[in-house]
Amino acid sequence: MSTLEGDSGPEKGTEKSPAPPIRVENVDKHFARIVALNDVSFEIKENEVLAMVGDNGAGKSTLMNVLCGVHKPTNGQLYVYGDRVQFNNPEDAREYGIETVYQDLALMDDLDVATNIYMDQFPTKGAGPLKFIDWKRTYQKAENLLQETLDRPDINAHTEVEFLSGGQRQLVAIARALAFDPQLVILDEPTSALSVEATELVHETVRRLKEEGITVVIVSHSLEEIFGLADRIAVLYQGSLVDVAQTDKVSQEDLKHMMSTGRRPE
Secondary structure (H helix, E strand, C coil): CCEEECCCCCCCCCCCCCCCCEEEEEEEEEECCEEEEEEEEEEECCCCEEEEECCCCCCHHHHHHHHCCCCCCCEEEEEECCEEEECCCHHHHHHCCEEEECCCCCCCCCCEHHHHHHCCCCCEECCHHHCEECHHHHHHHHHHHHHHHCCCCCCCCCCEHHHCCHHHHHHHHHHHHHCCCCCEEEEECCCCCCCHHHHHHHHHHHHHHHHCCCEEEEECCCHHHHHHHCCEEEEEECCEEEEEEEHHHCCHHHHHHHHHHCCCCC
């Protein structure tokens, strides 16, 4: 269970705010003698698309895993809605509306779309020992999520995942995250190895998530993707945060300089 201090966070049962302002303050993460993150501080703003970039080993994945509860910081603190929080696992982060779609997607090919979306949270009916899965409601909810929230009527909730395209599979993974009613979705390399058409499908979905009031964090190596989607870009270098730049005020050359040297351009 997550722990917190302060009283400004959302109470269960109340209407959710547009997105969870998150503050990372002086966070370090050590793995034995390896310093994966060093004194990282920044904020994620409401209803923005924030990209995290950096070369291999820069700390992107570690920072992502700190935000979603996979790793606990060695030092430093996270704040959500102004509350000081400690995530011991991803379920703690989920309580604060934080969901992550990993690069491997973790979908089950031999099961259909609706089953993949609601695997951990099937709608049920009945009570006590007579409680069982409400399959009709499961498929209805999956269809509503795909058609209304993601605007993808072309994805059938009854279709087995193995028959979907790469872009459609990515959208099913995103739909699974959305089933938990998140306010922040972290996407780990969401278009890696996808075709141009599938990539644009994912990009359209990211834009739609923002329209729905959901904050998105994208971890990506593609600078073209980042400049096409992100409002701000967090640049990491050897575990340290170099800068968080407005996308319209930085160039690709500036980013490459920061990623390779760890210094802002003069």
